[in-house]
Amino acid sequence: MTDDVDVPRIVTVHREIAADAARIFELIxxxxxxxxxxxxxxxxxxxxxxxxxxxxxxxxMQLTMGQIRENHVVEFEEGRRIAWRPSEPGHEPPGHLWRWELELLGPGRTRVTHTYDWTLLTDEKRQVRARATTADKLLGSVDRLAELSEKH
Structure with missing residues (x-):
């Protein structure tokens, strides 16, 4: 069923990465x-x-399809948390949010949490893409981040 009731509007993934939070945060x-x-x-x-x-x-940021996005930073704690709301240039953000949270687990070990939240997204044209932003796609970003940050 593709009814909105069955589609989670907050998607979150977690992964431990064998790198310091500061190194990971710089990439984000x-x-x-x-x-x-x-x-x-x-x-x-x-x-x-x-x-x-x-x-x-x-x-x-320029998207792969050529559009430009302005990303409005709405949460920030150096080395620990960052979140932004994208929008078309000169417009208010339509209501979706990308968040990264880092938790130091020990020397060279960080728990990374990546969240896509579209609970406030009202633009129907953007909702199709929002529905397609699954945990697998978020984990793909975390996995690539791990590859880059774990290099010695």
């Missing part, structure tokens, strides 16, 4: 690095020099 908080680990294969490029450092910042 620097938008220029994001296309390297994007499991949705949706991100093409981001200009260098946009490293996120605070709530309220906006970074831009």
């Amino acid at each position: 908080a620097d938008p220029a690095q994001q296309p390297r680990w994007d499991g949705n294969d949706n991100l093409a490029t981001a200009p260098a020099g946009q490293r996120v450092r605070a709530v309220g910042e906006v970074f831009t």
